[in-house]
Amino acid sequence: MTTPVIPETEAGGLLTIDLAAITSNYTFLRKKAGASECAAVVKADAYGLGAESVAKTLWDAGARTFFVALPCEARIVRAAAPDAVIYILSGLTPGASAILWDMNARPVLGSVAEIDEWATFCRSNNLDGDAAIHVDTGMNRLGLPLDEAGAIAGRVVEGTLGFKPALVMSHLACADEPGHAHNLRQLDAFTAIRDRFPGVPASLANSAATLTGGDYLFDLSRPGIALYGGNPIPALENPMQPVIRLQARIVQIRPARAGETVGYGATQTLRRPSTLAIVSIGYADGLLRSAGASDTGKGTDAVIAGRRCPFVGRVSMDLSAVDITDLPAGAIKRGDYATIIGDGIGIDDVARAAGTIGYEVLTSLGPRFKRTYMS
Numbered sequence: 001m002t003t004p005v006i007p008e009t010e011a012g013g014l015l016t017i018d019l020a021a022i023t024s025n026y027t028f029l030r031k032k033a034g035a036s037e038c039a040a041v042v043k044a045d046a047y048g049l050g051a052e053s054v055a056k057t058l059w060d061a062g063a064r065t066f067f068v069a070l071p072c073e074a075r076i077v078r079a080a081a082p083d084a085v086i087y088i089l090s091g092l093t094p095g096a097s098a099i100l101w102d103m104n105a106r107p108v109l110g111s112v113a114e115i116d117e118w119a120t121f122c123r124s125n126n127l128d129g130d131a132a133i134h135v136d137t138g139m140n141r142l143g144l145p146l147d148e149a150g151a152i153a154g155r156v157v158e159g160t161l162g163f164k165p166a167l168v169m170s171h172l173a174c175a176d177e178p179g180h181a182h183n184l185r186q187l188d189a190f191t192a193i194r195d196r197f198p199g200v201p202a203s204l205a206n207s208a209a210t211l212t213g214g215d216y217l218f219d220l221s222r223p224g225i226a227l228y229g230g231n232p233i234p235a236l237e238n239p240m241q242p243v244i245r246l247q248a249r250i251v252q253i254r255p256a257r258a259g260e261t262v263g264y265g266a267t268q269t270l271r272r273p274s275t276l277a278i279v280s281i282g283y284a285d286g287l288l289r290s291a292g293a294s295d296t297g298k299g300t301d302a303v304i305a306g307r308r309c310p311f312v313g314r315v316s317m318d319l320s321a322v323d324i325t326d327l328p329a330g331a332i333k334r335g336d337y338a339t340i341i342g343d344g345i346g347i348d349d350v351a352r353a354a355g356t357i358g359y360e361v362l363t364s365l366g367p368r369f370k371r372t373y374m375s
């Protein structure tokens, strides 16, 4: 799935993805992971940044194990990294065992039904199909409840499961708040259950828990967002390098009078004679509508001609308005770019303005930018 490159004059803006920063972030996380293997989560098209380029970069940086959500994503990563170990986090789609086997991808099995289906496939084809066992330790999303996981562990030890698990894993609900009591409950539950799978490598840590380190690391950590520059632990300063730069074209510069309103719903009234830059980015591009401004709430900012300028009024589908009244006259012209992410504005800043998280900002990025990969 190589998306065609849109020429600059046909695009609304520029999205620059710094692959060297992804490599630095991986190297940093690998040091944090210490003796445990540092895998890479590249689900959702590598958090919106392009699974093919990102997986190749991470393979070259030393990552050998990759996690995706779905078989269609595994196929892309397999083509980019022919020798990688690939796990499919969302489990085994009914009837998909042969397809996964053919693309050499491993399901993360999270229910007895999935385990039985995989075991039947392996037995009837006389295959030793590697797979992960997912145990739920307190998230209630995917994974076996502890009692069922214990029963499966019994079958592994007896040698009657039908295949040998290559990984036992669980996922933390509150790793981004290291002091949250839920983390220790999950750590204790996971430590106890993994002991019942002797000889099977164990994995618990996402990005945040990889930074927290210590007992959370087990044999393999699974960072995602940190690779892409997001701040895994919001209460701490972000140790990761920014990966993306997003610029939107200024399509019109217009004066507006005090007392006039801006945008749909007339939610923001100008308090002074103003100059507005109308920029070619909207919610169809993944600039979330909730990042807009109104009389009662500030929105996100843009950097134009080196200065922070606030958004004004609602974000519409293709366009947004930015207040450039404070820029020196003539500082910019039609066709120049406004920086939406970059120049000190991080994905987490846009997320905060929109009332969401950096993950959603990244995975929302749309197809109308000219995408450039820097290496």
Ligand SMILES: *Cc1c(COP(=O)(O)O)cnc(C)c1O
Pocket (backbone or CB within 6 Å): 041, 043, 089, 170, 171, 205, 206, 207, 208, 222, 223, 224, 225, 226
């Ligand atoms: C998405 C995901 C990760 C990666 O989480 P980050 O917070 O992005 O590091 C790890 N494990 C599982 C099961 C996931 O779904």
